[in-house]
Amino acid sequence: MNPTPPPAPAGSAAGRPPHPDLTLASAPVPAPARAFLPAHVRATARFTPPAQVRVLGVLQVSTYRGPGRSFVRPADDAAEPHLTLGVHASGRATLVRGDGTAACRPDDIFVCDGAVPFLLHEPVDFELHLLRIPRAALTLTDRQVRALGARAPFADGSVAPLLGPLLRSFLDTLPAFPPATALRLATTVTGFVGSLAAEGAQDTPDVADSVNGARAGRGTDTAPASGMGQEQRELLRRVRAHVDARLWDRTLSPATIAAAQHISVRYLHKLFESQGSTIGRWVQHRRLEEARRELARPGARDVAVGAVARRWGFANATHFSRSFRAAYGVSPREWRERTRPPEDTAGGGG
Structure with missing residues (x-):
């Protein structure tokens, strides 16, 4: 049973859509996690369990559905590091995390760090899928994970318009997938998430002039941008080809890879960091x-x-x-x- 809704805000808060109380379905939200919630929902905030939990390979899919309400997704410090990717099958929401809020439109997807709690306010009937993605399944740097987890809900770019419809189209049929197919689909999803991170790295500084110094063995403090020039793209292609040709070699290391390409180890690390990964x-x-x-x-x-x-x-x-x-x-x-x-x-x- 839900408590009496909070009184309508007054003064400077008048005119804003009121935040309904959270569903009283599970344990109370601990005080540290409540700090990020709107003031009038803190006292009654409860964690809401999903309507359904399924497994897709290495991914866990939690589905929430029902009439409009707000619910908290708690931080999961005890589990392995992971990201949470959200996509609506129907409905829309306001995402609250940290000190900010952002609109989540019907076609948007969003990504959150699994160690950070967040709240979703669903004003109308909705169905929402939250995918738990282990960090170990992603070739991302910590910086890329932080940037992706801080990004507002989005449906633009070259990856999200493909990933969103893909997820919506097959999540309802998960039980029909054989295990091997499920694992391959999970690998496809994690590949898309890696591409989202690489796409988000396009704002890194341009370093068209840094390759000459790197080839001379000098370190550089500037990472190549995702929007790198032809010379940097060709260097990255050669590095990857070299790695692919020597996967059998247990002595393969950043030092031997950099030496083979006549660049510094530091530059090699930054080359891959700009792509949302590390060489290792x-x-x-x-x-x-x-x-x-x-x-x-x-x-x-x-x-x-x-x-x-x-x-x-x-x-x-x-x-x-x-x-x-x-x-x-x-x-x-x-x-x-x-x-x-x-x-x-x-x-x-x-």
Whole structure:
């Protein structure tokens, strides 16, 4: 049962849409988390549980629906670091986080740091999907995560108009997806989120004059912009090609990569940071991608997991398995079983 609605604001607050009390559905919001809420909802604020929770590969999808109301999404300090991506199937909202508010229109998506609580005021009937995305599944720097989490709800750019409709179109059919398909879809979503971060890096300073100094082995304090010139794009292409050709090499490191391209290690780090990643995360991401493909290949069913790990540059099977589970939510052996063709499992051969 909900409490009596707060009185209408007066004075300078008159004329603003009143914030309805939060649904009394779960535990009270702790005082530190209430600090960011509008004053007249702090006392009665409650965490609201989702109507439905589902899993899509490494993603957790929480769906909220019902008549207009406000609800709090708490900080989740105990869980692994993650981002929360929100998309409305229907309705619109006002997003409250930190000291600010922002309109969330029907076509908008928004991203929040999982360690930061936020409130959504839904003035009309709504259905909202919140996707929990582990940081380990994203090749993003801390700076890129902070920038993405602080961005106002949006539907513009080159990525959001693709990602929003994609999410709305398949989230209602999650139970129909086989595990392997779900994991591939989750990987697609995390790829889109990485692209959102890279797209948001377009405001970084231009450094068209910094390459010559970097090639001479001198450090530079300026990171290449996402809107980099042809020379910087070509350098990034060569670095990635070099990495792809030497994924098997366990001595592959920022120092050896920079030396091969005749640039400083510092410049190499900044080159990838401007793209929403780090060189270390990129190397591990590519190694995991190739190992995952090999594990799913029918002709590689008899190859030991440890051999696959070594082939793609991992020091040992334990480190590989831990990294694989962190990125994809399943162990290498579980992934291999999930991607086994039906006739293999039905036949019981082997």
